[in-house]
Amino acid sequence: MSSDTGILNRLRTGIWEDNPGLVQLLGLCPLLAVTTTFVNGVGLGIATLLVLTCSNVLVSATRRLIRAEIRIPMYVLIISSLVTCIEMIFLAWFPSLGRSLGIFIPLIVTNCAIVARAEVFASRNSVSASFIDGIAMGAGFAVLLGTIGAFRELIGKGSIMSRLDMLFGGEPMSGLVLVDGGFLLAILPPGAFISLGLFVAAKNALDRRKQQTNRPISSNTLR
Amino acid sequence: MQTEATPSTWTSGLILAGLAAVCTALVAVTHSRTAPRIAANEQAYLEQSLKPVLQGIEYDGNLSESTITILPPHELPGDEDVPVYRVYADGAPVAALFVVRAMDGFSGPIRLLVGIDAGGSISGVRVLEHRETPGLGDLIDADKSDWIRQFNGKSLASPPVAAWTIKRDGGEFDQLTGASITPRSVIKAIRETLVYYDKNREDVFAVEAEAKAQ
Numbered sequence: 001m002s003s004d005t006g007i008l009n010r011l012r013t014g015i016w017e018d019n020p021g022l023v024q025l026l027g028l029c030p031l032l033a034v035t036t037t038f039v040n041g042v043g044l045g046i047a048t049l050l051v052l053t054c055s056n057v058l059v060s061a062t063r064r065l066i067r068a069e070i071r072i073p074m075y076v077l078i079i080s081s082l083v084t085c086i087e088m089i090f091l092a093w094f095p096s097l098g099r100s101l102g103i104f105i106p107l108i109v110t111n112c113a114i115v116a117r118a119e120v121f122a123s124r125n126s127v128s129a130s131f132i133d134g135i136a137m138g139a140g141f142a143v144l145l146g147t148i149g150a151f152r153e154l155i156g157k158g159s160i161m162s163r164l165d166m167l168f169g170g171e172p173m174s175g176l177v178l179v180d181g182g183f184l185l186a187i188l189p190p191g192a193f194i195s196l197g198l199f200v201a202a203k204n205a206l207d208r209r210k211q212q213t214n215r216p217i218s219s220n221t222l223r
Numbered sequence: 224m225q226t227e228a229t230p231s232t233w234t235s236g237l238i239l240a241g242l243a244a245v246c247t248a249l250v251a252v253t254h255s256r257t258a259p260r261i262a263a264n265e266q267a268y269l270e271q272s273l274k275p276v277l278q279g280i281e282y283d284g285n286l287s288e289s290t291i292t293i294l295p296p297h298e299l300p301g302d303e304d305v306p307v308y309r310v311y312a313d314g315a316p317v318a319a320l321f322v323v324r325a326m327d328g329f330s331g332p333i334r335l336l337v338g339i340d341a342g343g344s345i346s347g348v349r350v351l352e353h354r355e356t357p358g359l360g361d362l363i364d365a366d367k368s369d370w371i372r373q374f375n376g377k378s379l380a381s382p383p384v385a386a387w388t389i390k391r392d393g394g395e396f397d398q399l400t401g402a403s404i405t406p407r408s409v410i411k412a413i414r415e416t417l418v419y420y421d422k423n424r425e426d427v428f429a430v431e432a433e434a435k436a437q
């Protein structure tokens with residue numbers, strides 16, 4: 001399980017095959033709300049990754065103490081304290097990103113992807129496996145948030161990777177501005193649903209094509 | 224308590240209590256490590272957001288040094304506490320910065336920072352917080368357009384009070400294409416702040432400054 005291929009497989013599962021946002025459709029509230037720019041998406045993605053990895057490790061480390069009747073309060077305790085810490089860390093070291101994400105950092109508490117991993121994986125697996133699972137699932141969520149953010153920013157504002165300074169510090173950066181202004185709908189709430197829908201459809205289409213090229217005869221005869 | 228409390232119930236309770244203690248410790252340690260940085264960031268952010276409304280005004284010290292709060296009911300826009308940052312140079316007042324809320328925006332209140340110099344002219348206005356539509360109402364944001372800068376140097380004397388509205392309503396100021404609710408609301412709030420300042424200038428500077436929070 002901890003061999004190199006195991007880790008790579010895990011990552012692939014988290015980022016592609018079982019992506020928490022794209023496939024499991026978990027944590028959609030932050031996904032739809034903050035992905036107006038690449039930086040916002042990646043910022044919240046990283047915060048979620050950190051919380052998910054730490055919570056997986058803590059839940060796994062305490063899994064022998066977990067009893068069925070108190071497991072939910074235990075998850076709540078662990079996840080909410082971690083989120084509180086992450087929020088303080090963001091406000092201390094990434095203040096403008098913290099301000100830009102605002103309430104959505106505390107709201108990571110409500111991201112069901114985190115409780116889901118605690119219940120389904122971390123409470124039954126070793127600390128190291130849970131750590132990798134947290135990284136993989138968190139990376140899947142972060143990549144999706146960043147991609148949708150970049151997509152909506154490009155369509156809606158005509159820019160690429162603006163305000164990277166919120167992650168790396170320094171003077172405000174406007175990023176690569178292709179056109180001034182864009183197709184407004186993309187950064188409004190409906191644009192979030194449409195973008196996510198497009199990405200889910202694209203993934204399904206890719207998966208289906210792969211299936212068909214792998215097993216051309218059987219899938220043709222099935223139709 | 225009841226005798227039904229089995230040993231396992233006690234164990235569960237103890238586990239939860241122990242975990243709560245550990246988690247609380249984690250939060251407490253993080254808090255003590257981050258609190259000074261967060262406070263410094265907030266202070267810097269406040270200074271940085273106050274500066275743009277002091278175009279061309281020289282001042283001494285920290286902008287947030289001499290703050291007062293005007294409590295409702297007052298004649299300022301909005302029905303909440305209004306923080307006022309008073310700005311001095313060589314001990315003499317040079318400007319007052321009001322944080323007011325324009326209540327009739329298109330999507331909820333718009334928080335404005337209105338800077339007025341000692342002579343009663345606008346030294347700058349910035350939108351601190353709003354939920355107006357991107358591409359329409361959000362052009363009031365200084366990052367998005369120059370609209371908010373047209374008030375620099377204006378006062379109740381020029382243009383006259385009656386002309387403190389958008390051109391469409393017979394006023395002096397530009398509207399935003401396809402969105403006139405937002406500008407109307409912002410301009411009204413600025414005008415009301417100017418009127419308040421005009422009436423209460425002495426009082427605004429007479430009150431003792433609040434003790435700092437820290």
Ligand SMILES: Cc1cc2nc3c(=O)[nH]c(=O)nc-3n(C[C@H](O)[C@H](O)[C@H](O)COP(=O)(O)O)c2cc1C
Binds near residue numbers: 359400401403404405
């Ligand atoms: C989706 C949507 C968003 C709008 N957003 C704003 C806004 O942010 N600010 C605003 O003043 N009007 C907004 N409007 C309202 C209109 O554009 C409204 O007709 C206009 O403000 C009235 O001004 P007019 O007299 O120039 O048409 C919005 C309308 C729609 C349908």
